Amino acid sequence: xxxxxxxxxxxxxxxxxxxxxxxxxxxxxxxxxxxxxxxxxxxxxxxxxxxxxxxxxxxxxxxxxxxxxxxxxxxxxxxxxxxxxxxxxxxxxxxxxxxxxxxxxxxxxxxxxxxxxxxxxxxxxxxxxxxxxxxxxxxxxxxxxxxxxxxxxxxxxxxxxxxxxxxxxxxxxxxxxxxxxxxxxxxxxxxxxxxxxxxxxxxxxxxxxxxxxxxxxxxxxxxxxxxxxxxxxxxxxxxxxxxxxxxxxxxxxxxxxxxxxxxxxxxxxxxxxxxxxxxxxxxxxxx
Amino acid sequence: xxxxxxxxxxxxxxxxxxxxxxxxxxxxxxxxxxxxxxxxxxxxxxxxxxxxxxxxxxxxxxxxxxxxxxxxxxxxxxxxxxxxxxxxxxxxxxxxxxxxxxxxxxxxxxxxxxxxxxxxxxxxxxxxxxxxxxxxxxxxxxxxxxxxxxxxxxxxxxxxxxxxxxxxxxxxxxxxxxxxxxxxxxxxxxxxxxxxxxxxxxxxxxxxxxxxxxxxxxxxxxxxxxxxxxxxxxxxxxxxxxxxxxxxxxxxxxxxxxx
Numbered sequence: 157x158x159x160x161x162x163x164x165x166x167x168x169x170x171x172x173x174x175x176x177x178x179x180x181x182x183x184x185x186x187x188x189x190x191x192x193x194x195x196x197x198x199x200x201x202x203x204x205x206x207x208x209x210x211x212x213x214x215x216x217x218x219x220x221x222x223x224x225x226x227x228x229x230x231x232x233x234x235x236x237x238x239x240x241x242x243x244x245x246x247x248x249x250x251x252x253x254x255x256x257x258x259x260x261x262x263x264x265x266x267x268x269x270x271x272x273x274x275x276x277x278x279x280x281x282x283x284x285x286x287x288x289x290x291x292x293x294x295x296x297x298x299x300x301x302x303x304x305x306x307x308x309x310x311x312x313x314x315x316x317x318x319x320x321x322x323x324x325x326x327x328x329x330x331x332x333x334x335x336x337x338x339x340x341x342x343x344x345x346x347x348x349x350x351x352x353x354x355x356x357x358x359x360x361x362x363x364x365x366x367x368x369x370x371x372x373x374x375x376x377x378x379x380x381x382x383x384x385x386x387x388x389x390x391x392x393x394x395x396x397x398x399x400x401x402x403x404x405x406x407x408x409x410x411x412x413x414x415x416x417x418x419x420x421x422x423x424x425x426x427x428x429x430x431x432x433x434x435x436x437x438x439x440x441x442x443x
Numbered sequence: 444x445x446x447x448x449x450x451x452x453x454x455x456x457x458x459x460x461x462x463x464x465x466x467x468x469x470x471x472x473x474x475x476x477x478x479x480x481x482x483x484x485x486x487x488x489x490x491x492x493x494x495x496x497x498x499x500x501x502x503x504x505x506x507x508x509x510x511x512x513x514x515x516x517x518x519x520x521x522x523x524x525x526x527x528x529x530x531x532x533x534x535x536x537x538x539x540x541x542x543x544x545x546x547x548x549x550x551x552x553x554x555x556x557x558x559x560x561x562x563x564x565x566x567x568x569x570x571x572x573x574x575x576x577x578x579x580x581x582x583x584x585x586x587x588x589x590x591x592x593x594x595x596x597x598x599x600x601x602x603x604x605x606x607x608x609x610x611x612x613x614x615x616x617x618x619x620x621x622x623x624x625x626x627x628x629x630x631x632x633x634x635x636x637x638x639x640x641x642x643x644x645x646x647x648x649x650x651x652x653x654x655x656x657x658x659x660x661x662x663x664x665x666x667x668x669x670x671x672x673x674x675x676x677x678x679x680x681x682x683x684x685x686x687x688x689x690x691x692x693x694x695x696x697x698x699x700x701x702x
Binding site for chain 2: 338339341342343344345346347348352356357360361363435436437438
């Protein structure tokens with residue numbers, strides 16, 4: 157603005173005390189009732205404390221190693237088992253079973269949920285049997301499955317599949333049924349056809365339910381895996397632990413538990429990551 | 444022309460209005476419309492005509508049946524018992540009180556929803572620019588304010604170039620300042636696109652500000668029809684404005700209100 161040199165004087169800096177600590181900050185304070193600000197990694201405190209307690213009681217001899225192995229023994233055992241390849245081998249076969257069971261379970265659960273959620277005939281045919289299946293504990297089916305399919309891989313994958321498809325079906329179906337009627341009206345007023353309605357409204361609307369089911373399913377897959385591997389298997393983490401039980405090797409049992417725990421946490425984390433990406437339109441308290 | 448035969452006296456669409464050659468005329472006609480929810484009758488023989496490009500406000504107290512009438516015109520009352528003959532133009536758009544944007548689709552995706560033309564994207568961008576939301580195409584609905592969401596809903600309805608725009612208290616959930624801005628926007632959009640408009644409202648001032656004609660509905664019947672003179676909003680006719688306002692409030696059974 158060369159035409160108005162008057163305006164070119166230096167701007168007046170707003171006056172602030174240089175030391176922020178000396179700035180006045182007087183406010184009425186009430187008692188804060190909420191739990192306060194969230195701190196990063198705070199969730200680690202509990203597990204670390206537990207680990208410290210375990211180490212301490214083991215080191216001082218309070219904890220008998222025959223009851224529970226020392227942490228360092230478990231780490232050493234992991235090293236040995238990795239060195240001779242047994243851990244990887246068993247882990248691979250376990251992961252394969254869980255993965256296959258999960259894959260077929262998700263497929264079956266999602267397809268059945270869509271059939272039941274999108275047509276009244278489908279619902280009448282499918283929903284009842286699934287509810288009956290849900291009422292039967294999955295593990296109670298194992299004797300029958302063994303009679304039918306023997307003790308090979310099929311029966312293991314099938315057991316996991318049967319455990320997985322139920323939560324996928326239930327949550328996806330609830331998601332489909334729970335789609336807001338207002339969106340159905342909207343779809344009508346903008347002239348959506350049936351296919352476009354399913355693609356644009358029904359499926360995206362049911363996705364949060366599907367992911368909720370998926371989280372249950374992943375946890376459930378590991379649970380089923382443990383059972384089938386400890387009942388009838390000659391390989392896998394569960395078999396490794398079962399064998400260790402007969403020889404009284406608590407270090408291997410504890411290692412197996414740790415592996416299951418890590419796998420469970422890891423897979424849940426992966427599902428939550430995918431969920432966050434797929435449902436980025438959602439604004440929830442979790443952020 | 445598409446006709447929704449009204450339930451019990453179902454008339455084949457072709458008998459009421461032949462499809463061919465009439466799409467250009469955007470006339471709305473409602474004859475002896477009756478609707479009831481169970482034992483409660485909501486519309487008791489409503490007749491209504493809207494000329495192409497005419498802006499009609501449907502005014503009435505809560506429960507007078509104004510939303511039922513609008514939903515009947517929108518073809519959204521599948522399970523409601525009733526009779527009567529409704530004729531509406533081919534292209535009808537609806538704006539609801541809630542913006543009703545799909546939360547899982549972007550602003551642009553919401554505006555193009557249901558459009559089959561290959562230039563849907565560019566038309567939607569143009570419509571968004573018209574409502575002042577250029578550059579917000581890839582936002583999620585939850586990132587917008589209430590007024591912005593309702594503007595997206597307006598863009599979604601106008602991108603279809605409707606011959607009839609049905610608006611069910613579209614500004615009812617907005618704050619007073621945003622509502623006034625939205626009135627101006629709606630007037631501009633209607634002037635540019637010339638659809639016939641049926642605006643359901645319970646706000647007397649909104650009806651006067653926007654409509655050419657105000658239909659007062661009471662207990663499921665048309666109680667009164669008042670024409671709004673074109674220069675009522677100018678300062679010159681402040682007295683006329685005040686008189687109309689008083690009359691409408693009296694129609695609605697609110698008496699002795701001094702503003």
